[in-house]
Amino acid sequence: MAAVVRMPALAAGATEAAIQSWLVSVGDEVSAGQPIVEIETEKAVVEYEAEEAGVLARILVDEGGSAEVGSPIAVLAAAGEELSDVDESATDAPPAQTPATTGAGMGTESSEDGTLAPPSPVTEVEAAPDTEPAPPPGPARRLFASPLVRRLAAERGLDLSGLVGTGPNGRIVRRDLEAHTALAAEPPSTPAAPAVPAPAVPPAAARTEEAPAADVEVIPHTGMRRAIARRLTESTSTVPHFFLRSRIRVDELLALRARINEGRTNRISVNDFVVKAVAAALREVPEANAIWTDQAMHRFSHADIAVAVSVPGGLVTPVVRGVDRMSLGEVSAAIADRVERARAGRLKQGELEGGSFSVSNLGMFGTEEFAAIINPPHAGILAVGAARPSPVVVDGELAVGTVMTVTLSADHRVIDGALAARWLAAFTARMENPLSILV
Incomplete structure (x- = not known):
């Protein structure tokens, strides 16, 4: 029929x-x-x-x-x-x-x-x-x-x-x-x-x-x-926004990225590490991997993360699904594919829907720090700034390190302050110990 x-x-x-x-x-x-x-x-x-x-x-x-x-x-x-x-x-x-x-x-x-x-x-x-x-x-x-x-x-x-x-x-x-x-x-x-x-x-x-x-x-x-x-x-x-900020030392991450990219044609970006670390933190703090609806909160078992992509005349936020189950190379390839097709206006229907969390990275433009607006119905968005040489204290002594500032915007209906602090600490720990992102 x-x-x-x-x-x-x-x-x-x-x-x-x-x-x-x-x-x-x-x-x-x-x-x-x-x-x-x-x-x-x-x-x-x-x-x-x-x-x-x-x-x-x-x-x-x-x-x-x-x-x-x-x-x-x-x-x-x-x-x-x-x-x-x-x-x-x-x-x-x-x-x-x-x-x-x-x-x-x-x-x-x-x-x-x-x-x-x-x-x-x-x-x-x-x-x-x-x-x-x-x-x-x-x-x-x-x-x-x-x-x-x-x-x-x-x-x-x-x-x-x-x-x-x-x-x-x-x-x-x-x-x-x-x-x-x-x-x-x-x-x-x-x-x-x-x-x-x-x-x-x-x-x-x-x-x-x-x-x-x-x-x-x-x-x-x-x-x-x-x-x-x-x-x-x-x-x-x-959406009742509130904001938490973290300064992250990324010297080890940059060194690991340089070693991984030796001889690679498709290079791993800092943003790839960020998205993978976001997924790892959502697995470690699963209460933050949720969205608000009028009837109930929906909590997810996997990390589907939207990545903000600048396109002519605006931006789109295609979703990469199951980031927590991907290798770093797979995450990098998935993001590159979505960026390319977003700028060509060729995204698929399902890639514009779903997810619980977004990442917006303006570090490549030299922006050191900013706060992003949550993309409903997501419960959080991480604003990522540029990594810059900055004074740091190591073993009580002043030194120079490479520091990245990130700002978490959270939906207070879903994520309370203590929960947001736990999630941001988990993310920071992954970024400062980048080998943990790979396992």
Whole structure:
């Protein structure tokens, strides 16, 4: 019997997503776990894997199109089933492509990966009731625009009808809107009326907001920046942070790293040691390897650690799973792989989810010390600074040693002060005795 492939929820709160490209064609055999489609989010292009085997019978949402989470995007025929026998009723809901199902008034909520796309790749140009003036008489025109472009244009009061799209099938995409940013400074020709009466704004104040000074560069918010703003604002306003700091002597670690890297092509970094030591400390202090939910705390038996990666326009935090069970070389290879694919926008769905702890390292930029904001639902994040020569006391005498400052940000709902101190002491001990990281 044919099976429906539905648009997956790529993150908590996601309502829509867009199809970047299909990795299989109609008639191709598909095995369970095989990547079949690349789905675009604001932070990455995520590969989605088939949940069962079959033959791709129909594609319901083409490349460049979008759909609501849970709506059908494709149909898989069972083994031995003729593609021509796949009944149209295999999809209990058609792909969202009309104003009736994707009206301009439908809200879009930013997901953990950013603001995802409204569901329809083709939207009838019409005014939302009670919010926009009716269009002039005449035949309706279909407007091909990416969901993000439609949202940004609506927020700025921009008319897309005059733009020429450079995306698939002439679709207007974000780069087309950014090339048209001069319009952002102009008052919208048909501003949407507010749903409820708002206090009058003096004309001078309105002009100041809409038309910045000539020496001010207007940089439109990207979906990634909006997602980062939303997530970190949520974190600072709902998660009770507290901070602990440790100064760690890393002379032995640097010497061990130099010996390990002799003759190696894929070199081990200091950050690889840090991530492995974080995992070891979570195994030693398992009470800290947990997250908060409204119903209960969830404590984990293995260390799945997110690593902050800088990408153009923001950052992502792919998760490396089972770090406590990996060798140092395996940890290094896993991190390098995720960094490379994160910067290429090719992370997989599962790599952006889960974990209980994050690591953010700015030491390579020369930053000596900083405090990071917790990435919900994680219970902690370790901010790692640069290793610098510093005065140290050895056997009562002053000497020079290489010191790294780390700052632990902890969620007080999950981790109390004494528990955080125990975890940080365990981490510090591993870093100062680096051979213990390898066993």
